[in-house]
Amino acid sequence: MGNGRVAFRGFKMNVHCFLTDGVLIDTGAKSLEKYFVPYLNQLDIDQVVLTHFHEDHTGNAAHLQEKLQVPLYMEKTMIEYCRGKGDYPLYRQLFWGKRKPFRASPLSDTFQSANATWNVINTPGHAIDHLAFLNKETGQLFTGDLYCQVRTKVALREESIPVIIESLERVLSYDFDEVFCSHAGFLSDGRKALNRKLDYLSGLQGNILKLYEEGKPPEEIKNALFPKNYPITIFSAGEWDSIHIVNSIIEQRTSGA
Template identity: 25%
Template sequence: MIRTEAYGPVVKLQVARPVLGRPFYHTAAYWVDGLLVDTGCAHTAAEFVEATASLCVVQIVNTHSHEDHIGANGPLQRARGCRVLAHPDALAILADPRLQYLQPYRRFFWGWPQPSLGEAVGDWVETERYRFRVIPTPGHVAHHIALYEPRQGWLFSGDAYIGGRDVAARPDYDVGAIIASLKALAALPATRLFPGSGTVRDNPSEELMRKAAQMEAFGAEVRRLHGEGLSVGEIKRRLLGRETRLTYITAGHFSGTNLIRLYLDSRA
């Protein structure tokens, strides 16, 4: 399932795999001036290629190598001959996606991507009309990058920014690095935020700093309660309540317990 929406010259492609007739877990790709930022998941790859058939696609930039962001790389590269650019540390996974272990829920909802031939992205990505600065934004994954077009004020943040209150996390996130990346992005004079979730924002700095402050306050409370002698489980119940259904769908890979442990293991 793919829905498109235009924001001036930027086209958002909102991607989700239907499960029991309903879309599950939206992610977003963006097209502007021959550039695609991410390509969705493998289960929607054929539809993604069709949805972009009327668009000129010269190059793809992957914000990171997670399977819900690189899924149509291979089919698009074969069909259109486009370049694929990513952080150097992501290239091995693009070439052989099975180097990245996918838990059963990830295989079901997003699937194994087909291989693509990637190149190391430089400090800037240029299109015919625009010039995007490449910004390292580790935390969600170490090789995550964002793109910023300074003349237009566009910020494509991938999963460096995930809005709302966190109630669960994967065990491999680095919350300290996430907060630092949020603050680095908030310092940019951006006018529009295009995140991987697809919820476009017109107040980037405010949203990014709000999220960073929220995470810092949560971390401080986790450590305070831990200092009082509460266990991980007790802190989780006090601050988050019961685990969400995602914890059960993911067999515990995405959980509130993980979130508490991440803050206790971090200085954030």
């Protein structure tokens, strides 16, 4: 397990990548290359699989491709985007670095490593191309950003809480116990942790819909359920905000999805 940590104005986050059976899962952020590149250079990597296109997961993909000639694989939706320079807000460039272009090939429903067959599980919601990877021989599940923590308080503008709930339900239909999260690291009671997150988000969804059906507007619902102001909302200029949790749930209800 490779690990680096970023800190900015009281906000701290660990970033992990994982190597198992010749498969590297995610590559860390470019801003953390002083931690990740020496670690990656010493590994015997057969292939890289990416949980999603975000720059804290793909920041060192170009290094692996250019310097180590390692093949990279990801869900097909954002492959073309990743062939160009990372196009994302300045605060994220300062936080995670400037991702260089790389070329990935599309994953199918399964892939092979040296001693195992892997399930590729579609888990959108946090990102349109988000995947989880299950090693069928060991029962270990690699979840990218599906977990991170139980009690989600802020979300990206494009995130969908209802879709994340569906993704949690989907992975929980598989047989696994240990979970490896790109930010929380190793979770020995991973199935229980994912169930706790599912219960929290489902309860939150119910509370938001109840308040909405009582006639409360989104901003009032946000203030009732998330009264605290989070630093990330300020320095991201609102790209991360509790209101996005509320809006994604209401939008699904009003769209009839």
